[in-house]
Amino acid sequence: MAGAAREVQVHISVLRQQLDLYECDALVRSYAVSTALHGVGESNGSGCTxxxxxRVRAKVGAGCDAATVFVGRRPTGEMYSPGLAAQHPGRDWILCRILWLTGCEPGFNCxxxxxxLRRFIYIHGCPDGTPLGVPASxxxxxxxxxxxxxxxxxxxVGTPVRIEA
Incomplete structure (x- = not known):
């Protein structure tokens, strides 16, 4: 059908530390990711993925520079740099863009x-040199x-995102 929206889906494999993007059931892109250092789990405060x-609940950061720093889904006015990182050791850097996720399975992730959603789980950018392909978030x-x-x-907004161990 001409003009119809593409059917887009995101699949994230914690085991492979990979995000796969599908359009109309065809794999179109794969990206390295880093999920939680503490593994998988749904409980608030667990630090798990x-x-x-x-589903993508909100998209944040359209048009922002790649070095834009976010806190609470808002740009802080800071631009990430090694110098800024040295001033804030151990900070969990959220950069560039945010795809805020909401669970679709009541009692499991909703x-x-x-x-x-209330756990503020995102797909987001991170500083260059941050290890990807290994659990660390x-x-x-x-x-x-x-x-x-x-x-x-x-x-x-609304794109399905499946996260599998």
Whole structure:
């Protein structure tokens, strides 16, 4: 059908530390990611990456520079640099773009103490040189800035995101 929206889906493999983007059931891109250092889990405060079916709830950062620093989904006015990083050792850097996820499975990743949205689980950019392909995040899914900028342009609010162990 001419003009119909593409059917886009995101699949994240925690085991492979990879995000796969599908359009009309065809794999079109794969990206290295970093999921939670503490593994998978849905509980609030666990520091784990939640599994199951999610959707993109909000897209944050359109038009922002790749070095834009976010806190609470808002640009701080800072631009990431090695000097800024040295001033804030141990800070969990959220850069560039944010895809905020919401769970779709009540009692598993939606509602109560397992609510992905209330846990502020994102797919987001991170500083260059941050290890990807290994679990290291605080629960979110980290991507290289260029990759998350590409993904951001390819998905819409409501895009399904499946996270599998």
């Amino acid at each position: 939640p599994r199951g079916l999610h 509602g109560g103490a397992v609510d992905t 605080h629960g979110c899914v980290r991507m290289a800035n260029a990759d998350v900028m590409d993904l951001f342009e390819r998905v819409v």
